[in-house]
Amino acid sequence: MDLQNIQDQLNTEFAKSETRIIFWFDDKGEYEDEVSELQLGDAKLHILDGTNWLYSKYLLNEEDKESKYLVYAAFAKPSDAENPLADMYYYSTPYYTDRVSQMSQEIGIDNRFKEHLSQYGNFWKNKHRIEKFKELGIDHYNAQTIDIGLISVLTDVKTPNFEEVVKQMMFGDNEKYCKALDDNGLTDKFWELCEKFFGYKAEKPNIDDLSACMILTYASSTLKATVPEAMRTYILKKRNDVVVFIRNIMDNVNYQDAYDKLVERIDKSLRFVTRVQDGLKKDVEKKKDSSLQLSDIFACDAFARLDDIIIDWALAQLNDEILDAQIDGLNLAQVADQRMSKAYHYSERNKNEYTTIKYAYLMMKSVSLMEFSSDIKTLVTNYQQESYLIDSYYRWFYYAYDQIEDNSKFSDVRQRVENIYANTYLQKITPKWNENFTNEAMNVTDMPKQEDFYEHYLRGYDGKQRVIVIISDAFRYECAKELFGRLELDEKCTPKMECMLSCLPSVTSVGMASLLPHKEMQVDGNLNVTVDGRACVSMEQRDKILKSYNENNVALSFDEVANANQARIRELVQGKNIVYIYHNQVDARGDKPASENEVFNACEEAIEEIHKLVKKLTGYVSAPKFFITADHGFLYKRDRLQEFDKVTYPKDKCLYTNKRFLITEDAVNVQGIMARTMPYLNKFYVDTPVGADIFKVAGGGQNYVHGGSSLQEMIVPVIELTTNTRGVAYDYVDVVLTSVTRKVTNLITYFDFIQTEKVTDTMKARSIVAYFTTEDGEKISFDVLMIANSREDAPEKRTFHEKFTLKSREYKYGDKYYLVLADANDEKNILQQYEFMIDIAFVDDFGF
Structure with a gap:
């Protein structure tokens, strides 16, 4: 900078009424020979030579209290402890001629970080980058916040948040960002921060390795079994912080697709799920109990292919009709519901597969427990209250099955469902109904016609x-x-x-x-x-x-x-x-x-x-x-009947034929056919198969039929x-914490909640997220989702038992922390807030 520019800047500053003293520490003494040439108007020049500290203080505070002074020193500003004028310096105006110092003064960064800032001289040469750095709005400057701010700018992150930087590196154009960090001397700093925030350190660190470590660390937190030996080197020390970080990515719709692709690539490279699968096979041979080892992976949703293992196991149970099979005490329908819960990352991806499993199980289980009454009134009552569900389960099974893109591995279960529904359920309940549904019974029943x-x-x-x-x-x-x-x-x-x-x-x-x-x-x-x-x-x-x-x-x-x-x-x-x-x-x-x-x-x-x-x-x-x-x-019925399974009938007696009924002048007295008269039939008979079969009639469809005398056709x-066109006042069900303790002593902890009311026409279901925060509102755990939609009368059937993982950090005794329950659709709507004390005496790298 030339002397004229310096002079103009100093005079502009002295023109301000509040400016009396300007301190200029010229680190390298570049202007020592020229400083006396400055024309400063009414202001005076005073030279600090390193020996006249006391006189300078006397001059400025006693001898000449009124004049404006430029205090120039041809050396670097000493530390406060070694600077007798430190007190004056802080109520005066500092002046710098180097780019970094001027920039830091403009932004508001203390000059004691000048040396730190000077490491990144290339960064400060770009005005656009400086503007972006200003826009970050960093509240408090120190070496770390400055580094994070610089890295944020270079990775196109708009907030000074290192977790957001890592997300950008994982899912953005990391080649571009790595080059930007290299060009500006921030690569080593980035990896140092990765170690500090997540415990990641490697001889040759890279983004792919960091991503793999994070995903496997998250997976390890939800596995009951020990991580395969070959994978253990990938588990990061700051596990809880990694878990919170990855969970937040999984729950963020902006990252979900990118996360899925990343995980697929990592799994393909490291064969994590294959190794887990191999371990399960060995356990099966050793334990002879599949439910034990499946429970080890049941809570893990890090990899999509883990669901394939659970689905394959469930299909095997259904194929063998092992309807008492369980994982962690859950039957097959409950297993499916759990894995379809929104708390699981891949719930939507496998929704049709799990729905198919759920309703296959419920249909098979219901049929296995079904008892058939010989009383027409009881048959109808049972159908109204329970048996109709078998038809619903069958319908819901096929509705989901048909939506599976490749349902080939479900074909055996589909065949078993079909056989049980058609040959066990329909072929038992329909004859039982027809045996009792006589003209006499129909005339005396009090059921509306x-x-x-x-x-x-x-x-x-x-x-x-x-x-x-x-x-x-x-x-x-x-x-x-x-x-x-x-x-x-x-x-x-x-x-x-x-x-x-x-x-x-x-x-x-x-x-x-x-x-x-x-x-x-x-x-x-x-x-x-x-x-x-x-x-x-x-x-x-x-x-x-x-x-x-x-x-x-x-x-x-x-x-x-x-x-x-x-x-x-x-x-x-x-x-x-x-x-x-x-x-x-x-x-x-x-x-x-x-x-x-x-x-x-x-x-x-x-x-x-x-x-x-x-x-x-x-x-x-x-x-x-x-x-x-x-x-x-x-x-x-999905499967068509073979010709030899169809009901034959005397064609010469028929006035009208249909796959499910005949109209005849005389009753058809053939085994397997039931003849009835109706008041509106003019003395004709309507003849129907006793079972759920069809007559051997040409043409038309065979899967969908009606006209006969089954419960499904006649009820x-x-x-x-x-x-009420005026509308009815309604509210949403509430969820409250039932655990008594208000003290957390471990980074991984569990709490119990209850849905206070059942869902009704005036009490709506709601989705709730629960998480821990500091007193300032900073989240220190990932969100736990609870779907409060139970219609159960019994309160004990409306409970939640949820796991919370806190970040690894210092938790000060006496500070206030809060467990927050918020509306999942509007997190600003805080429903409940519970004050907690977090008393964790020592948090090591593993969060224990």
Whole structure:
């Protein structure tokens, strides 16, 4: 810097009223010969020569208190202890001519770090980098925060946070960043910080090795077994800090994909999971008990392929029908639920696989425990309360199975599920039902009949309040049960559910007719149906029949209503009394051979569509009362029957044939066929297979059928729904800490929590994250996720036992720390906060 620039800068500073003394320590004495030439206006020049300290102090404090002075020294500023003018220096203005000193003064870094800053002279040559360093907003400068700030700038990290730097190095353009560190002399400093923060030290450190060490260290924290010997050198000393760091990456949506790719690469290189797998095989040979060694890896979610081990084991148990197999006391369904929990990193990746395992187990277990009553009323009651779940489990199994991209290794389990469902469950329950479901039993049962639907459920609303009736074709009982569960959780809905006995044959034409108001229903030998002498196949015909009982009744199609806006919906139902809405999702797909295997997808869509329509109508018009029902149910089996398994029948006696029923003038007295008369059949008989089989009839689909006399076809749901358009006040369930202690004595600790209320229509489920913080709000553990969605009555079934891992750091006795429970969807919403004392006398490199 030339003398003129120095002079201008000094005079500018002296022009400030608050500036009286400027100290200039010229480290190398570069301006010693020129300093006397400075023209300083009213200010005076005083030279420090290293011997005149006392005089200088006297001059400035006593002899001349008023004048402004430039105090120049042709040597470096001594330490405060050796500087008699140190007190004056700190209330005066320092001046520097070197770039680093000027920059540090501008930023606010104490000049005692000048030597430290000077190590990185190349960094300070770039104005853009200096600006980025300023923007970091470092609160407190010391050697470490300065180094982290410099490295942050060079790695494009916008906060002075070394953990963020390491993430950037692991998942960003590390070649570019390594070169930037090299060019600016910060490579060694980066690795020193890695050792300090994470305990990583290597002869030839590199990012890939650091990443591998971190992942394996995290994995070791969740393994009960000893890490394979070849892997132990990868375990870092500061394990707890690594665990918190990696867990935060795994839980961050911005890094999840990159983490998965990194882990896959590390596993492929180091063969970690393969080594674990080999160890498990040896244990199996030695222990003869697979549950023991699987429990060693069960809590670990570091590597995707660990799930493959658990899934393969579960499939083996199902294939051998070992339904009492457990891991850590959990049955196969609970194992699947645990690994699907959001607390596990790969829960979404393997959701379909674990869902398939869960429902295969539940279906097989339920069938193995099932007892079949000989009483028709008990059979229906059991089906309403328990047995219907077997159909749901079967449906949910295939719904998940079909979504697995490569489900080849599930093929044996699929075959076993199919055999148990079709050949054990259906072929036991259906004959038992048909044995007891005689004409006599049907006439004396107090169960509502489908042909009495209007009279039984709707007559009381004639000419009164609006009632909306949604009739969904083939919406069988177990599907309605799932919809009922969803409606129970809707704060605007109060549902009740029961069932009716469908007409026979259980087909659309008969079922739809029976749900209309009528005095008389007739079915002829060709399955033509009339009510009160009128045809009722089309929407227009059904509308006329409804209006014949009340001119304000109306029949509408589901699509017409679902696709309408609010004005159109009000136009459609304005002034109407009883509104029939016809929905056709399940039967439309199931009845076509090309799409019959999509029927379970159709069930899922039907449930969703009906729920959406209820919410839409509740919001758009005054609709306080709904009835949701169906014309019939259905049977579905994935595997087609062989020809020799189909039921033969006397064709010459038949007026009408279908895969699940016959219409005949005389009863068919053939083994395996049940003949019944119905009041509306004009003395004809409806003949159905005793089992869940089909008649040997050409054409059409074979997997999806209806028309017969199974519980799945004949037990028709009725959901009576009362809605509140004003809305109902609701709240969210709470989770509280139940552990008594408020003292932590180990970096790894466990606490118990309870969901205080069960989930209901007015108490909503919620997701909660729990973590420890300092008094200043700094997180010192990773987030622990708790999904509070239990609907159990018993409090002991709504508990959580969670593991917390604290960072390795100094915890001062007497400082306050907090266990925080926050809303997972909005962490600013603190739900609970518990004050803790952390009393860890000594924390070594392993966190113990």
